[in-house]
Amino acid sequence: MLRIKSIPAALAVGVLAIFTSINTASAEMASVQTLASPCAGCHGVNGVSVGPATPSIAGLTEAYFLDSMATYKSGKRKGTIMSRIAKGYTDEETKAMAKLFASMKFGRTTQMSDAGLAAKGKELHAEFCDSCHEQDGRKADGIGVLGGQIAAYLDYTIADFYSGVRTMEKRKAQKMNAFKAEHGADGIKAVVQFYASQK
Amino acid sequence: MTKVNQNVSRRSFMQLSGGAAAASALIGLPTIARGAGKDVVIVGGGPAGATAARYLRMIDPSVKVTLIEANATYHTCFMSNEVIGDLRTMESISTTYDGLKSAGVNVVQDMVTSIDTKAKKVMTKGGNTYSYERCIVAPGIDFKYELTDGYDAKTAETITHAWKAGPQTATLAKQVKAMDDGGVVCIVAPPNPFRCPPGPYERASLIANYMKKHKPKSKVIIFDSKDKFSKQGLFTQAWKKFYGFGTDNAMIEWMPAAKLGKINAIHAKDMVVETDFEQLKAAVINFIPAQKAGKIAFAAGLTDKSGWCPVKKLTFESSMVPNVHVLGDASIATKMPKSGYSANSQGKWVAQAVVALLNGKQPGVPSFVNTCYSRAADDWAFSVAAVYKLNMEKNLIGGVKGAGGLSPMDASAEDRKREVAYGHSWYNNIKKDIWG
Structure with missing residues (x-):
C-alpha cells in the first residue's frame, strides 16, 4: 500500500x-x-x-x-x-x-442563491478575489475551492479569517481587510452568493 | 436509467477507491467470471445492511445481492429526536429502498424467520428460501420486555419506547404536543449496552426545548438505569444554560439508579413508573427498555449469553457460525458504540471484506470512523468522534490514541451552533451514502 x-x-x-x-x-x-x-x-x-x-x-x-x-x-x-x-x-x-x-472531480451541489446578490458578488470577486482565487474561485492550486463550495462553510471560513481564529498571510490579509473596509458584511454576503450560485 | 446510474456509481467508487476489491472487478476478467453466481443475502435494511448492500454492488457488480427487509419505508432513528421535539417532520426521516434497487440490489419485502447456517439458506415468513455464499445479518435491536412488569410490545404502542423510529416516534411527538402545560414527561433510560448512548439525553433536551417555547410550566424527568451517561458533562452544561438544571425551576431533572433502585413496573392505567424507591405519575411516559440483538440473531444461533452477537473483528464474521457476518447494533464491535455511523462504517468495510473472501483473497486492513452529534437546543449541539483501528491480538476495535473525543466544554456558542449545521450535514450525507 x-x-x-x-x-x-x-x-x-x-x-x-x-x-x-x-x-x-x-x-x-x-x-x-x-x-x-x-x-x-x-x-x-x-x-x-x-x-x-x-x-x-x-x-x-x-x-x-x-x-x-x-x-x-x-x-x-x-x-x-x-x-x-x-x-x-x-x-x-x-x-x-x-x-x-x-484525483477526483469537485462536485457542485445545487444551492439556493440570490441571483441579484450573486451578480454583485461576481463583480466584487473580479475586483478583490480573482488574483488568488482564479477562474471564479474554481481553480485552486494549494488553496480551497470557492466556486460551488457549500455556502455555510464559506461563511464560517470567512468569519474565522476575520476573527483571527484562522491566520492569513500578509498579502491575503491586506486584500481581505481592504475588501471588508470597502464593502462590509453586504459585500461578503454577495461574494458568498456568487460562489454558491455556481453549478 | 438504472444502467446509467449503476455505471456512474460504480465508476465513482473506483475513483474513491483504487482498492483491491474495486480494482479486481474492473480489470481482471477472470475475477469477474469467478465472481459470477456469488450470492450474498443481507438480512435487514437499516444503516448497516443497506450500506453493505450498496457498497457490495459498487465494489463488485458480479456479486448478486439480495436484501430482505420487512418494511417498505425505513425511518432513521438518528434525527428522530428532532421529530419528537417538533423540529422536523416524519417524512424527513423516512427513506424508501428505490436507491438500493437502482444500484442493482434485489430488495425483497419480507421477514426472515430462520437461517439454516449449515445448508446456507435464509427462510422468510412469505415462504421463500434464499441460498447464500455469505450472509450479512444486521437486525438491529430488540427489547427485554420481560424485565419490567406491565410493559410489553402491545403496551409500547401507547407508552412508547420510540427506540425504533416509526409509528411510535409520531405517537410520542403527538403525546408531547397534546399534553397540558404543567405536565411531566418521564423518560426511562436503559442500562448499558444500548443503541445510541446519548439518545435518551438528547431526547430529554429537545422535549424541554419544545416545552420552553410552548409549555413552560412542564418538565422532563429522566429515570435512569445508570449512574452516569454519555456526554454527561456536555449535556449537564447545556441543561444548566437552557433549562435551569439543578434549580427549583428545572425543566429537566435526572434521577440516577443510585436514587431510584431498580425500575420495576409500568402501571399503564395510572401512568405511573414504579422503582424500588420512587413512584412517579407522568402525563407522558417514554419507556426505553433494556436491549438485546434483533430476534433473528437468536433464531439463527448468533448470540451469546450477553444477548448480543460476538464476531471476529477483522471481518465481522460470527464467532458462533461460519459464513455469516453480523454488523450494526446487534454485533459486539467493542469498542465501537451502537450508532448509525458505526453501522455505516462497518457496512463499507464488511462489503470490502466479503468481496475479497468471495474472490479467494485476504480482506486487508480495516479502518472505521464514528461521529455522533447531539443537539441540546435550537442553536446548541456537540459531538463525539473517533477513528478506529483493529487490534488483532486483543480482538478489539479501538479508537486511535490521541485522536477523537468530545467537543470541548469551553467551545464558543458559535461552534455549538455550527455543530447543529454540521449534524444536519452529517444526516443528509450519510442518509444518501446508505440508501442512495
Missing part, C-alpha cells in the same frame, strides 16, 4: 490490484479506499457534500488537503470536529487520502 505514493494517480487503480493480489494480509496500512470511504458520512458520497454546512472535499489539491489535515492536527487550524478526526491518521495515510481526493 505504501508504494502507491510513487504511482501516478491515473494508474493507481490498475497497479494496486497487482500489489493486493500478491499480498494484503501482511500489509499494516489499510487501503486508501478503506481509509477514505468513511469520510462520505459527513463529506458526502465521493466527497461531494449535499450540505447544509459540511464542505465538499473531492477535487481539493493534494497540497491543500495535506495543509488542512496538518494544521487541524497541530491545532493551528481550529475546527469543530476535524481537529479530533485528523489526529486519527498517520502522515502516510493522510498522504494517500490527499492523492485520492485530488
